[in-house]
Amino acid sequence: MNRPRLRRPVVHILTAVAVAASTVLTAGTASHAAPDTAPAAPAATAPVVTWAASTDRLSTAGAAPERTYRLIVRTSAGGSGLRIRLSNTFGDQPVTFGRAYAGLRSTGAALVPGSNRPLAFRGAPTVTVAPGGSVYSDPLPGTVRPQSDLAVSLYVRSAGGAATGHKMALQTSYIAPVGNHAADVSATPYTQQITSWFYLDAVTVGAGRGTGAVATLGDSITDGAISTANTNRRWPDFLARRLLADPGSPIKGVANEGISGNKILTDGSGQSALKRLDRDVLSQRGVRTMILLEGVNDIKANPAPTAAALIAAYEQLIGRSHAAGICVVGATVMPYEGWREWSESGEAVRQEVNAFIRHSGAFDAVVDFDEALKDPVAPNRMLPAYDSGDHLHPNDVGMRLMSDTVDVRALGCAGR
Incomplete structure (x- = not known):
């Protein structure tokens, strides 16, 4: 399969629009399906993931x-x-x-x-x-x-x-x-x-032809840690509402594949991103694009991996996703000075990794969460207005800003 293409790194700040609706399940007779695969949808539709959570x-x-x-x-x-x-x-x-x-x-x-x-x-x-x-x-x-x-x-x-x-x-x-x-x-x-x-x-649901989904592969920030419970204010939730409100975007499904504490390279809180990619992203129906926001838990670990080791892992995730026909949007690792595990050596790794994400051209597009949420006066820290108070996880306002920073048109993944 040819490598899918997106527009090159673009970041837009847009306003989210919340759209709410109800569910209607009408009567009928269920059809049969194999137990280990999703059955084919009716001819006018294609299966698309509408909700997901990493196990x-x-x-x-x-x-x-x-x-x-x-x-x-x-x-x-x-x-x-x-x-x-x-x-x-x-x-x-x-x-x-x-x-x-x-x-x-x-x-x-x-x-x-x-x-x-x-x-x-x-x-x-x-x-x-x-x-x-x-x-x-x-x-x-x-x-x-x-x-x-x-x-x-x-x-x-x-x-x-x-x-x-x-x-x-x-x-x-x-x-x-x-x-x-x-x-x-x-x-x-x-x-x-x-x-x-x-x-x-x-x-999953059978959605109209041309409809796709985005998977957000990440750690506690993607999982929504510190956002208000029972209100769907994780940044992928805000993104889902933006996609629904945008008539020009063919992406309507969002699969939140965040696990609190997750790392790219090693197991711990969930299997590593390298191990769980196939199950959590590549197997999900209708996924055209993955937003990859992982790395801070690796960087703040002791001992921490080198930037070169993390970059090699990014390249492996990109290559495997491209082989499956899925585009990859790289998200910069956000500032976390003030968190108990912050260190100058870890900060140096974060800066090197972010330079790779922004400038290497390895990703199909880039969303610069670091730039959007950092404090201009103290750029190694999150701006207090977006900080939950622990200096690592955004609050509800920060979660919404993360969603607003994503260029939703870039998620369409032209050429898939």
């Missing part, structure tokens, strides 16, 4: 049987034929899902009456996912509108050992601790609250 081995809780999870997620792109992907990537025992439903959340764990619909897996209401495996549901007839609060209810009939999920959801979800309550519209059985997503790692 890891959850240390806060092991896998538990005979409980129902009601997981709340926000869609980006709208479309038909909703599918979910369930992951047991980090499990050491099979997980059997007795039932799975998708509906529109009203408030809390309560659903909009009539919206909760059963999902099937190769026509069956149950599915067992082997350790290390994942499965897509069959497409669910009906329409999902963009910017909807979707409730995915999973009855886990049998499970044990390690659980797979996304630890820092910054979104309250719910557990019915005993039995199958996936079909319940009421919030009554859901007596426990959680702030992680279990097993669910992607939602």
Whole structure:
């Protein structure tokens, strides 16, 4: 495949426009699909990821049987034929899902009456996912509108050992601790609250031809750390609203593949970016472009890698993405002086890495988060107006500015 091309590095500051809509899931009969691949969408549409979260081995809780999870997620792109992907990537025992439903959340764990619909897996209401495996549901007839609060209810009939999920959801979800309550519209059985997503790692829809998605591969800044919980104020959330509001952009789906504490070169908080690229980005449906914002956790580690080692890793991520037909937008590593692990030697590495991102031409485009959020008087620090207070993570205002700094037209990835 020829290397995809974008316009060369351009940075625009634009104003985000929030657009909210609801979900409509109409009645119909589910079609069949292979358990390990997303089935083909109807001829007029193509599958596009509308929500995603990177998975890891959850240390806060092991896998538990005979409980129902009601997981709340926000869609980006709208479309038909909703599918979910369930992951047991980090499990050491099979997980059997007795039932799975998708509906529109009203408030809390309560659903909009009539919206909760059963999902099937190769026509069956149950599915067992082997350790290390994942499965897509069959497409669910009906329409999902963009910017909807979707409730995915999973009855886990049998499970044990390690659980797979996304630890820092910054979104309250719910557990019915005993039995199958996936079909319940009421919030009554859901007596426990959680702030992680279990097993669910992607939602796709069939969107109009020409519609694509962007994946944001990153660490805690992309994961949304310190942004206000339950308000969808991570910078990829703001970006999703901008893309929806822009009639000229063919990119409508956003897959947030951030993991708090994640590194490019080594495992720790999640597998390294080098290891998880295929699963978290290249496997996602309809992704045309990846925004890569990783490196600060490597740089502030002790011992820290050299700039040359990080640059070589960037080049590997770019090459593998290009081979899959995906463009790569490089995001500069943001200032973090004042954070407890800041050092002059780390700052020197950050400056060298950012020079590579800006000027090497290796990326298809560049978004300069460093330039946008730094304090002009003290450029190794984040401007206080954007700083959450820990000097590493932006606040809600900073998260919105990050989104505004992205040139949304560059994400179209002409030539893909």
